[in-house]
Amino acid sequence: MTDPRNQIRKRFVLVFPNELVDKPIICELVREFDVAFNILNATISSEREGRLVMELSGASSQISAAMEHLERMGVTVDSLNQEVRRNEDNCMHCGTCEGFCPSGALHVQRPEMRVAYDETKCILCERCLTGCPTHAMEFRFR
Amino acid sequence: MGRADGKGMQRTIAEINDKITHGGAVVVTAEEMTRLVRDKGVPQAAREVDVVTTGTFGMMCSSGAFLNFGHGRPRIKMQRVLLNNVPAYGGIAAADAYLGAAELRVDDSGNQPFPGEFRYGGGHVIEELVAGRKVRFEATSYGTDCYPSKHAATWVSLKELNQAYLFNPRNCYQNYNVAANTSRQTKYTYLGILKPRLGNVSYSGAGELSPLMNDPMLRTIGIGTRILVGGGVGYVAWEGTQHDPTVARGERGIPLGGAATLALIGDMRGMRREYVRGVSMLGYGVSLALGVAVPIPILDEDLAFRTGVSDADITAPVIDYAEAYPARKPGALGHVSFADLKRGEVMVDGRAIPASPISSLVMARAIAELLKERIRAGAFLLTQPVAPLPGPEDARPMQPLPEPEP
Numbered sequence: 252m253t254d255p256r257n258q259i260r261k262r263f264v265l266v267f268p269n270e271l272v273d274k275p276i277i278c279e280l281v282r283e284f285d286v287a288f289n290i291l292n293a294t295i296s297s298e299r300e301g302r303l304v305m306e307l308s309g310a311s312s313q314i315s316a317a318m319e320h321l322e323r324m325g326v327t328v329d330s331l332n333q334e335v336r337r338n339e340d341n342c343m344h345c346g347t348c349e350g351f352c353p354s355g356a357l358h359v360q361r362p363e364m365r366v367a368y369d370e371t372k373c374i375l376c377e378r379c380l381t382g383c384p385t386h387a388m389e390f391r392f393r
Numbered sequence: 394m395g396r397a398d399g400k401g402m403q404r405t406i407a408e409i410n411d412k413i414t415h416g417g418a419v420v421v422t423a424e425e426m427t428r429l430v431r432d433k434g435v436p437q438a439a440r441e442v443d444v445v446t447t448g449t450f451g452m453m454c455s456s457g458a459f460l461n462f463g464h465g466r467p468r469i470k471m472q473r474v475l476l477n478n479v480p481a482y483g484g485i486a487a488a489d490a491y492l493g494a495a496e497l498r499v500d501d502s503g504n505q506p507f508p509g510e511f512r513y514g515g516g517h518v519i520e521e522l523v524a525g526r527k528v529r530f531e532a533t534s535y536g537t538d539c540y541p542s543k544h545a546a547t548w549v550s551l552k553e554l555n556q557a558y559l560f561n562p563r564n565c566y567q568n569y570n571v572a573a574n575t576s577r578q579t580k581y582t583y584l585g586i587l588k589p590r591l592g593n594v595s596y597s598g599a600g601e602l603s604p605l606m607n608d609p610m611l612r613t614i615g616i617g618t619r620i621l622v623g624g625g626v627g628y629v630a631w632e633g634t635q636h637d638p639t640v641a642r643g644e645r646g647i648p649l650g651g652a653a654t655l656a657l658i659g660d661m662r663g664m665r666r667e668y669v670r671g672v673s674m675l676g677y678g679v680s681l682a683l684g685v686a687v688p689i690p691i692l693d694e695d696l697a698f699r700t701g702v703s704d705a706d707i708t709a710p711v712i713d714y715a716e717a718y719p720a721r722k723p724g725a726l727g728h729v730s731f732a733d734l735k736r737g738e739v740m741v742d743g744r745a746i747p748a749s750p751i752s753s754l755v756m757a758r759a760i761a762e763l764l765k766e767r768i769r770a771g772a773f774l775l776t777q778p779v780a781p782l783p784g785p786e787d788a789r790p791m792q793p794l795p796e797p798e799p
Binding site for chain 1: 450451452508510512585586587588593595667670671672673674675682735736737747749750751752753754755756
């Protein structure tokens with residue numbers, strides 16, 4: 252087992268060319284590199300190119316090795332440098348976002364009825380960018 | 394029921410104002426009053442409390458601003474007026490216009506591609522003016538002997554405008570629909586985004602803190618009542634559009650749906666941006682989210698009883714915004730209490746469904762607290778209404794648009 256002190260958590264954007272879309276690549280990562288994954292967002296384009304936003308947790312060295320393995324196979328790996336942030340000045344705590352945020356990242360704290368934003372639960376679906384009535388949610392590059 | 398029977402504590406607005414002026418008036422918010430009445434009973438709460446402050450904060454589309462820009466040199470009869478590219482109504486006197494909260498920019502693509510984003514409109518211009526920002530002004534006209542100019546363009550801000558006041562034909566709906574969606578598609582409504590197959594419900598309103606829930610029979614709220622609009626001083630001007638106090642009521646006199654509304658007026662110069670917010674409703678349009686606070690004088694035990702209303706006493710109809718609402722078909726999917734709505738889950742059709750608000754209780758509480766502090770500081774006196782608003786007996790029920798003639 253890996254030393255828990257070296258455990259890290261990192262998000263990546265993986266782009267799969269169409270010949271790799273139907274291969275069990277993520278499964279191999281788990282078996283061979285002992286990393287855990289959490290899929291945040293997955294899309295396949297009309298050209299059958301796959302885009303996967305994923306959070307990996309495991310030993311730092313294992314995660315690096317896993318990503319090198321993916322790149323050798325032809326997967327484009329980008330560390331996720333985008334995030335959805337809340338502009339606190341614009342949020343009026345109306346709660347509209349709770350109705351459409353699919354992951355519960357935006358949720359109303361009861362009974363005080365303040366809207367909380369838990370960035371770690373955000374799956375980057377981007378619905379809040381257009382759904383928030385005061386445009387309090389912004390897309391940013393880290 | 395603990396209702397007033399003509400006996401018990403009595404006080405007048407003049408007596409309350411005397412206490413406010415000299416210090417010592419007891420002011421609590423409507424949420425605090427609910428707990429006080431529950432803990433101590435109506436007679437004791439009536440003796441202890443002079444004023445209850447209520448508050449609401451939500452999207453109120455029927456809002457807008459009357460603005461006077463001053464006269465240019467040469468003069469222009471401002472027929473078409475644009476503010477940051479949002480049209481204001483210029484069919485009134487030369488230098489006046491009315492900017493509606495729900496007006497879109499001239500270059501807005503409407504609901505295309507669907508759902509439209511509606512990122513900027515009248516409500517946003519109003520927010521920017523209140524925030525003290527400069528706004529692009531453009532006016533065109535046809536030219537007359539007395540108003541020869543045909544075009545004017547400049548920048549304006551609140552401090553240059555001669556008059557700038559909100560005049561809102563319909564605010565503070567006493568009660569409102571809870572929106573649901575029984576169809577298989579997502580619906581984009583003025584009550585938010587509704588998931589298919591009853592995936593969620595959304596609602597607007599502050600429940601037990603809401604102004605017209607605390608004076609449901611309009612005993613103290615009438616024409617001329619001094620209030621806070623957008624954080625500044627305002628007044629009740631008239632009954633609001635669609636005012637219909639004839640709707641069915643529960644045992645405490647709380648209407649089971651829509652009911653009373655208020656037309657409000659308020660000077661934009663005293664307002665704060667946090668209580669006056671332009672909003673975009675995906676797939677619907679633009680609007681203004683506005684904070685309003687109304688003081689209720691506790692003149693007798695009946696008013697203590699009324700202001701003791703709790704979320705459990707208030708129910709709202711669940712309406713299907715996929716079918717019944719757009720087609721104007723009668724019938725509700727059920728009735729749910731504000732206690733359940735605020736808890737975040739309601740029962741509809743035997744199913745537990747997540748409920749989320751689109752109005753801000755946080756901001757409603759803030760403006761009710763603001764009014765409480767102003768009254769305590771002696772900076773806000775209560776008013777006797779100049780005339781009452783139409784009540785259940787003297788109002789006429791709301792009518793639909795006449796059917797087209799054959």
